[in-house]
Amino acid sequence: MDEWVLYLSGEIHTDWREQIEKGLEEADLPVICTAPVTNHENSDDCGVAILGQEDSGFWKDHKGAKVNAIRTRSLLERADVVVVRFGDKYKQWNAAFDAGYAAALNKPLIVVHSPDLTHPLKEVNGAALATVETPEQVVQIMRYVISGEL
Numbered sequence: 001m002d003e004w005v006l007y008l009s010g011e012i013h014t015d016w017r018e019q020i021e022k023g024l025e026e027a028d029l030p031v032i033c034t035a036p037v038t039n040h041e042n043s044d045d046c047g048v049a050i051l052g053q054e055d056s057g058f059w060k061d062h063k064g065a066k067v068n069a070i071r072t073r074s075l076l077e078r079a080d081v082v083v084v085r086f087g088d089k090y091k092q093w094n095a096a097f098d099a100g101y102a103a104a105l106n107k108p109l110i111v112v113h114s115p116d117l118t119h120p121l122k123e124v125n126g127a128a129l130a131t132v133e134t135p136e137q138v139v140q141i142m143r144y145v146i147s148g149e150l
Contacts, residue, residue: 004146007079007102008035009072010095011087016112016135020083023139029146034075036068036094043068068094076101081145083138085112086121096124103127110138 006024008017017035024031037043047054047063054060072094076082082102084095102109111128112135113121125131130141143149 002030004029004031004080004142005078006031006033006142007075007082007098008033008085009076009082009098010085010092010112011090012038012040013087013089016085019135020138023136024142027139027143029139029142031142031146034079036072036075036098072098073101076107077105079107081108081110081142083110083112084124086117086124088114088117099124099127110141112138 006020008020017033017038021033024033037046044061044064046067047065048060050067051063054063076098079102082098084099084102086092086095099109099111109128111121111125111131112133113131114133118125118131130137132138132141140150
C-alpha cells in the first residue's frame, strides 16, 4: 500500500489530531488524515444554514446530522484505519456511532481514551483492534503496521 488513509473521529476540544498528524509526519509515514468537521458551530448549523431554518431544535439537529453524515460516512468508507478518541469532558455520541459504523464496515479501529473510561466504553473497546491512551501510541501503531518497525 502506497498511502494509508487514517480517519480521526471524536473529541474536538483538544489538539490530539494535530499531535497524531505531527507524529506521522515526523516518522515520515505515508498517511493522509481525514476527519469530520471539527468547527462545532459549523457542524451544528450546517443543516439550517444550507437547507433553511427550523422552528424545532430537533429538526435543526436532524438536518445537521444528515448533512454531516454525507462527509462522515464517505470518509469512513475510504479510510484504511479509523481512530476514535473519547475525551473526558463531553459525551461524544457521534464518536460512538463512528466506531460502530467502522466496525460494521470491518475497518481496523483504534480507540483512544483515558483509563477511567474503560468500563463505560467496554463494548467500543471490544470492537477495536487496539485501545490506547495517547496520540503517540497511535503513531507507534501506524509505524509498526506500515513499516514493521517498533
